Amino acid sequence: MESALVFNKHGCVLFWHLPADRSQGAIPDSRTLWELLWEQREHLGGVAHTHPWNGGAWFSQTDVTTFAAIEQGLGKRLIWPVVTFSTAQYFEWVGPNELDYGVVEHRRFRLNPADIQRLRDLSR
Amino acid sequence: MADEIVIYGPNARLNVTINGQNGDYPDLLSFDSADGDVKQIVTEALRTGYIPGIGAINDPNLRDFVVDRFPATNDLPPRLMVRPKTPFGEPTMLEDVEVTELHRGDVIMALQDLSAADVKKGTLGVVFEEFNAYKDQGGPMVRFMNMNCCNVYNHHVRFVRR
Numbered sequence: 001m002e003s004a005l006v007f008n009k010h011g012c013v014l015f016w017h018l019p020a021d022r023s024q025g026a027i028p029d030s031r032t033l034w035e036l037l038w039e040q041r042e043h044l045g046g047v048a049h050t051h052p053w054n055g056g057a058w059f060s061q062t063d064v065t066t067f068a069a070i071e072q073g074l075g076k077r078l079i080w081p082v083v084t085f086s087t088a089q090y091f092e093w094v095g096p097n098e099l100d101y102g103v104v105e106h107r108r109f110r111l112n113p114a115d116i117q118r119l120r121d122l123s124r
Numbered sequence: 125m126a127d128e129i130v131i132y133g134p135n136a137r138l139n140v141t142i143n144g145q146n147g148d149y150p151d152l153l154s155f156d157s158a159d160g161d162v163k164q165i166v167t168e169a170l171r172t173g174y175i176p177g178i179g180a181i182n183d184p185n186l187r188d189f190v191v192d193r194f195p196a197t198n199d200l201p202p203r204l205m206v207r208p209k210t211p212f213g214e215p216t217m218l219e220d221v222e223v224t225e226l227h228r229g230d231v232i233m234a235l236q237d238l239s240a241a242d243v244k245k246g247t248l249g250v251v252f253e254e255f256n257a258y259k260d261q262g263g264p265m266v267r268f269m270n271m272n273c274c275n276v277y278n279h280h281v282r283f284v285r286r
Binding site: 002004023025026027028029030031033034037038041049051052053054055056060062063065066068069070072073074075076085086098 | 141142143144145146185187188189190192207208209210211212213233244246247248269284
C-alpha cells in the first residue's frame, strides 16, 4: 500500500497519511491532506511517499503534478522524498519549467532512517 | 396555503487558495457550476486581482486544482472551494496482467519470489522479449533490477507502466 508522511522543516514527522482508500498503486486525492498541509504551512518541510517495490525511486506524472500544484497553493517550495523498499530519493524543484523536479545530491537534509523504515513497514 | 419558496440562481460562496493566500470570491456562484466553469471564473478573477486577500497573478494555472463542494447546512450556505489536488502514485497500475499482453519496454513488478532470477517479490523489471518470441510458448523475458533475467508467466508479475 502506498503510504505518506508529512514532515516539518527539520525532518520531524508531523503526521502519517494513511487513508483507507489507498492502494498498492496510488494514494487518492484528499481534502483532509490539503487542509493539514495548509494548517502546517509555516512549519512544513515536505511530503514523502512510497512506491512499494524493490528498485529505483522516481516520481510519476501524477506525483510531479501534485508536487507543483501543492507548492503553487502554498506559495512555497517543499522537499518530496520518494521511498521504495530498497532506496529513497529526495526530489525538489530545479527549474526552470513548472514540472522540472530532480534530485539535489548536495542537499544535506535527510529524514530519520527510523521514520523511513516505518513508512516502508506501513507500505507492506 | 403559503407558496413554496424555491431559490434559483447563484447561491454558493466560493473560496480560493493559491500562492499561500486565501480569499472568498466576492460574488455568489451556482453550486452546480461545472468544475471547468468554476476554474475559468477563478482564473479570470486571479488575473485581475478581483479576489480580496489574493494579489493579482499574471498567468494563473489551475489545471491541477480541484473544486470541492460543501452542500448547505442549517448554519451555512452551500460553498465551493478551489484547492490544489493531492494524489500520489500511478492510478493506471493494474493488479494483474496476462503475460501475452506484455510488450517490449513494459515495466513490471514481481508478485512473488522468482527463484530462477533470484528475485524477491516487489522487484521491478523490464520486458525485453515478448511471449512466444522463440515459438516455444515461453513467457516474456524480463530483466530485473538485480540484472538477472527469466521468463515470467501469469500471476508472476503485475504491469506497472508502458
